[in-house]
Amino acid sequence: MKKxxxxxxxxxxxxFLCSVYxxxxxxxxxxxxxxxxxxxxxxxxxxxxxxxGSEDPPxxxxxxxxxxxxxxxxxxxxxxxVGQGDCSLILCDGKAMIIDGxxxxxxxxxxxxxxxxxxxxxxxxxxxxxxxxxxxxxxGALNYATVEKALCPVTQYDSKTFQSLLKYLGNQGIEIxxxxxxxxxxxxxxxxxxxxxxxxxxxxxxxxxxxxxxYGQTSFLFTGDAERTAEADILNAGFDLSSTxxxxxxxxxxxxxxxxxxxxxxxxxxxxxxxxxxxxxxPTEATLSRLRDxxxxxxxxxxxxxxxxTSDGRTVSFSTEKNEDIQTNPTAPTTSVPANVSASGAYxxxxxxxxxxxxxxxNLPAEKNRVQLHSREEALEKGYSPCGNCKP
Numbered sequence: 001m002k003k004x005x006x007x008x009x010x011x012x013x014x015x016f017l018c019s020v021y022x023x024x025x026x027x028x029x030x031x032x033x034x035x036x037x038x039x040x041x042x043x044x045x046x047x048x049x050x051x052x053g054s055e056d057p058p059x060x061x062x063x064x065x066x067x068x069x070x071x072x073x074x075x076x077x078x079x080x081x082v083g084q085g086d087c088s089l090i091l092c093d094g095k096a097m098i099i100d101g102x103x104x105x106x107x108x109x110x111x112x113x114x115x116x117x118x119x120x121x122x123x124x125x126x127x128x129x130x131x132x133x134x135x136x137x138x139x140g141a142l143n144y145a146t147v148e149k150a151l152c153p154v155t156q157y158d159s160k161t162f163q164s165l166l167k168y169l170g171n172q173g174i175e176i177x178x179x180x181x182x183x184x185x186x187x188x189x190x191x192x193x194x195x196x197x198x199x200x201x202x203x204x205x206x207x208x209x210x211x212x213x214x215y216g217q218t219s220f221l222f223t224g225d226a227e228r229t230a231e232a233d234i235l236n237a238g239f240d241l242s243s244t245x246x247x248x249x250x251x252x253x254x255x256x257x258x259x260x261x262x263x264x265x266x267x268x269x270x271x272x273x274x275x276x277x278x279x280x281x282x283p284t285e286a287t288l289s290r291l292r293d294x295x296x297x298x299x300x301x302x303x304x305x306x307x308x309x310t311s312d313g314r315t316v317s318f319s320t321e322k323n324e325d326i327q328t329n330p331t332a333p334t335t336s337v338p339a340n341v342s343a344s345g346a347y348x349x350x351x352x353x354x355x356x357x358x359x360x361x362x363n364l365p366a367e368k369n370r371v372q373l374h375s376r377e378e379a380l381e382k383g384y385s386p387c388g389n390c391k392p
Contacts, residue, residue: 069189075310076090076311077089077220079299079309081307082103083102084103084251084282088222092189097123100126100127101135101137103137104136105136111141114144121145125138125149125150125151125169126150126211128210129224130152130157131205135152135165143168152177153179154176181195190213190214191215193212193214195237196226196230204225206226206227216311216312216313217314218313221247224250231261234261235260241265242266243266243267244268245269246296247273248287251272251275251283252272252274252282252283253284253287253377255377262290275302288329347379347392349370356373356379356384
């Protein structure tokens, strides 16, 4: 009789507990309260929004925060006019990074520019490669500002300019860090990714550090003097190269900004850092033509002085030191070939004397000792020096 009396009570208790459980949907089993269970409780804030548009759309500030840019964040790139050389200053949320510094003759200009903008500390100093038109002026930066970290693709290079760079870094107790493609770091709210060099190269231009800076939905690609070989290797590595703004490689030389590379980037804007009336014929018409074909708006330091680009994380705007409305890339070529440069862009090298000449030079070597050189850069890279008569 006792068993029959207890059974209804047990059944009633079970029904009561079930009704409490199902009436409270926030109660769920976890590993801590049900041994062996793998069910995890789901935070209510992660559940899908069921309001069906009942709330107001997000404000501009909320949308900006969604792209990892805090309210009040700022971002600028200063493409500093250092003549025939590169120098870019990136400022984000009070943090600063300088990329190259032009020739040593531009040191005082870099010093004054940093001082005028109150930049006495650089989180990063980037020497894209060891050529003097990129690292010379960095001594000016190092004489005014302290540096947190210095990046360069090499730690030794046989030139007085490079030894000077090491000296001024050493004065601050800074050693060069050689980055690896794929490395990344933050500069304020901006992210920076190293894309190149992909491997060692004999050509110093191809050793250039190539990096992409992303700020919200906008991005900026800095390519140093990387040429076609290095560009192809970066393409093959599979990086996302798409960028809003491109710092054109090698001052607009024909050897850089190849069609495949440009197609992968598809920039809206491009900045060419180049000296007015330079002896190299930069930027070349071939490069300008490729930029026209891609419908890229071009800014040039030789025509417009220092160029400053500002981003709000969604769009960019530009201001120039001068000639804001000048035609920088007309359909009809405006670049003239300097008098001491071969009109065809070709030179004749003497394999015996290791001199190179204009094709019109009266001191051309015998046919058997001639070698065709397609540019001054190629001649210098192969160890040829200019003829003293025709001064190519």
